[in-house]
Amino acid sequence: TAPSGPGGSGTDVRLAGISKRYGAFTAVHPLDLSVPAGSFFALLGASGCGKTTTLRMIAGLETPTTGSVVLAGRDVTALPPYKRPVNTVFQSYALFPHLDIHENVAFGLRRRGVKSVRKRVGEMLDLVQLGDLARRRPHELSGGQQQRVAVARALINHPQVLLLDEPLGALDLKLRRQMQLELKRIQTEVGITFVHVTHDQEEAMTMADTVAVMNAGRVEQLGAPADLYETPRTTFVANFLGTSNLITADVLDASGDDLVLRAADGKLALPAARCQVPARPGSKVLVGIRPEKIALTHADDAGTVPEGRNRLRGRISSASFIGVSTQYLVDSPVAAGGSGLSVYAQNVDRDPRLVPGAEVLLHWNPGHGFGLDA
């Protein structure tokens, strides 16, 4: 296989029926996945869902119970980690404390007896924007800087795939956000395939081209971040990625392009194509709608709401001003789970009457809803 690295193109990763059992417990159910060469792929899920196990099987640190790992068309399942064209960055950077940054990054090259180490290390440190700090020791760097050293060290051997296991987990929120953009920039620059494990949905959506949402050892849904967000296929995905309002509704008519549904005393429309379950009159569906897709109008102005929008009555129970937007919680009998409906409104032309206790109309474009199994 051709070496990759800055300017390289990486390689595709294919998992074919890969699974992992520990005794009677199945950590990863048979899984088929294809990660295109040069893409940024995220495995996203809550603690214990099997994402780290999946990553470790790609790395060769864990032996699959069934199935195979194929890199660039080559079955590497039987190869030890060091013979695979991959490298891993862990949350614990595990830098050598007694070596300076330059030597930390150079370590892998020196061990392999590579000449002209200095130039390659210099390029790598420039890539992660630490060229000026080459002679410092790890303890003289911030957490974010140490993490960049770990990335440089993992990239110096020109792996074709970089595996990242919660690499930003130890950083505070602000630094995390910075490093997300930084890692994305590095990935774009080196052009190799990144497979990134995280439990942070915002992190996955910020960085990845494709996200696989894992739940209890299975991939629930795989897609581009915007598709997962706009069209989740299960309540798990709807709730895991951002906040969802889920409204229990009865199907009245399923004969047209739009389903006609009843939720409490209101009628709702939902494009049939956006409903994940078969709908027929008498069946129930959950209508999902994101908080920022809902508009609030004071009940006194109900006549100003345009035709063709889904509308529900409610009463504001709380309003939290958070700068760019206000987050409202609205009591409504239709909210599945009974916790009210969330509405995020931009603070442009904010109606001062929208305070707790106010009677309101919630309304949205039916095309923004999604239908799930009730």
Ligand code: ATP
């Ligand atoms: P986290 O974010 O907490 O690391 P994860 O999604 O990465 O979670 P895994 O580390 O892949 O989860 O673990 C998946 C499941 O397999 C967990 O329930 C875990 O307890 C179990 N597990 C992992 N390693 C072993 C092991 N060596 N023996 C037994 N069970 C294990």
